Amino acid sequence: MRRLIAYLIRFAVIMVGYVVASLAASAFLNILFLAHLGYTPADPEPTATASLYFSVPFVALFVAYFAFMPAAVAILIAEVLGRRDWLFYALAGAVVAGIFLGLVHQNADINFDVTETNARLAVIGSGMVGGISYWLFSGRWAGSWRREALPDLEA
Structure with missing residues (x-):
């Protein structure tokens, strides 16, 4: 029974780590594209800053x-x-x-394809940021469910 609970806890940690990674990748993409459009932290515009509260979780759903x-x-x-x-x-x-x-290149329509090199590199960079974020939250304990023996104490 303890082994099953350990598996369920690990699965929950993996799922929460995936959510954190999706949010981090989305935030990275949003910040890159805002910087590409000329937004800088030196002159913050309230509309651009407030839009991140909506756009980061929204884009994270797609990610x-x-x-x-x-x-x-x-x-x-x-x-x-x-x-x-x-x-x-x-x-x-x-x-x-x-x-x-x-x-996306193989199956999507022409309007959804990512063709610019900078946009492709931004997507790959956001994947790397998402992977590192997943490691920070869940990956540092990968395989821990296999390492230590949890005896079933049923009395």
Whole structure:
């Protein structure tokens, strides 16, 4: 019974880590595109700053939706292999973003395709930021459910 509870707790930590990673990747994308449009922290505009409160969680929904399957595979590989280093998660985030870009290029209509090099690099960078954020929250304990034996104490 204790083993089952340990699995459920680890699954919950993984899901919350995925939410944190999606929010971090979304925030990175929002900040990059605001900077590309000329917004600087030196002259903050209240409308641009307030719009981040809505746009970061909204874009995070799309990030989480499109990256779910490749990220689930990367998380499963990390859990099975017990990878706990930040570089693995940063590179896995870049691979997940690259898979997203490949799927969008292959299957989407012409208006949704990401064709500019700067935009592609921004998406790959946001994948890396998301991977590192996932590592900070959940990845440092990857494979911990396999390492220590939890005896079932049923009396």
